[in-house]
Amino acid sequence: MSHEPVLRCEIIKKKFDQQRAFKAQTLLSRKVILKDDFQAIQVVAGTDLSYLRIQGKELGIAILVFLRYPSLKPWGCIYGVSEVCVPYIPGLLAFREMPPFAVALAMAKREGMNYDLLFVDGHGRAHPRRLGIASHIGVVTGQPSIGVAKRKLVGIEKDNMVIHNNEIIAKVLTRGKYKVYVSVGHRISLETAAKVVSKVWRKGRLPEPTRIADRISKHIKPMIMEMAGETEYLSGRCSSFLPTI
DNA sequence: GCGACAG
DNA sequence: ATCTTGTCGC
Numbered sequence: 423m424s425h426e427p428v429l430r431c432e433i434i435k436k437k438f439d440q441q442r443a444f445k446a447q448t449l450l451s452r453k454v455i456l457k458d459d460f461q462a463i464q465v466v467a468g469t470d471l472s473y474l475r476i477q478g479k480e481l482g483i484a485i486l487v488f489l490r491y492p493s494l495k496p497w498g499c500i501y502g503v504s505e506v507c508v509p510y511i512p513g514l515l516a517f518r519e520m521p522p523f524a525v526a527l528a529m530a531k532r533e534g535m536n537y538d539l540l541f542v543d544g545h546g547r548a549h550p551r552r553l554g555i556a557s558h559i560g561v562v563t564g565q566p567s568i569g570v571a572k573r574k575l576v577g578i579e580k581d582n583m584v585i586h587n588n589e590i591i592a593k594v595l596t597r598g599k600y601k602v603y604v605s606v607g608h609r610i611s612l613e614t615a616a617k618v619v620s621k622v623w624r625k626g627r628l629p630e631p632t633r634i635a636d637r638i639s640k641h642i643k644p645m646i647m648e649m650a651g652e653t654e655y656l657s658g659r660c661s662s663f664l665p666t667i
Numbered sequence: 668g669c670g671a672c673a674g
Numbered sequence: 675a676t677c678t679t680g681t682c683g684c
Contacts, residue, residue, distance in 0.1 A: 470674095471674070471675080472675070472676090473674090473675055473676065474676095482675095510673090510674065510675075511672095512671085512673065513672080513673080515674055518674080519675095543673085543674070544673045544674060545673050548673085549673080554673065555673075555674085556673095569673085571673050571674085572673080572674090573672090573673060573674090574671095574672090574673080575672070575673045576671090576672085576673095603673085
């Protein structure tokens with residue numbers, strides 16, 4: 423008896439239900455801790471994700487870079503690759519980007535690489551159901567996180583804050599011509615989040631953790647392209663890029 | 668119906 | 675995010 427080969431991605435595509443995703447977000451949002459809940463920060467981590475099309479497949483490459491705090495010296499980096507099986511839908515970004523991040527986070531754990539605070543490339547609470555990807559990752563890992571987004575998703579901007587449903591969901595920070603929206607990811611207050619982001623924003627359009635992750639992301643892409651296709655899931659260290667960054 | 672819309 | 679020609683400025 424022969425079976426038609428069914429791709430994992432096809433199954434996930436079929437299973438993906440937008441309404442259920444909404445409900446999952448609303449449920450998970452109740453677990454977000456909005457107060458400072460962490461010890462002294464010694465290591466911060468930054469994330470970024472880039473995409474790669476190969477053999478008709480869309481791969482997501484997640485970067486997790488670890489920096490000492492407050493020196494901001496990068497000392498380690500992990501990447502995780504997974505096929506992306508969900509389209510980009512505003513408000514449902516986490517469902518699209520979580521799999522590659524899960525691979526990277528698992529690898530980091532395996533290698534004993536830990537962080538005290540994670541800077542995520544995207545919103546946290548500044549989300550229609552209060553569960554942007556920064557909060558999603560925070561709740562799933564149980565670790566403190568902050569959302570740093572380059573553009574607004576919901577709400578109205580007023581006095582360097584973003585208001586939505588009569589609630590302050592984000593703070594607007596600027597550095598020269600650049601601007602970011604900071605929101606609570608998990609286990610941190612909005613005030614502290616804004617304070618820390620401001621502290622690690624040295625140059626460019628993003629604060630150091632995400633800026634470094636972004637640069638590594640672009641450097642590692644050609645390498646992943648060459649070794650792609652050998653296995654479905656890949657992960658590893660990308661620390662060799664650090665001296666170049 | 669129209670505009671807004673993380674990455 | 676990615677693709678992608680041309681242009682502006684250091």
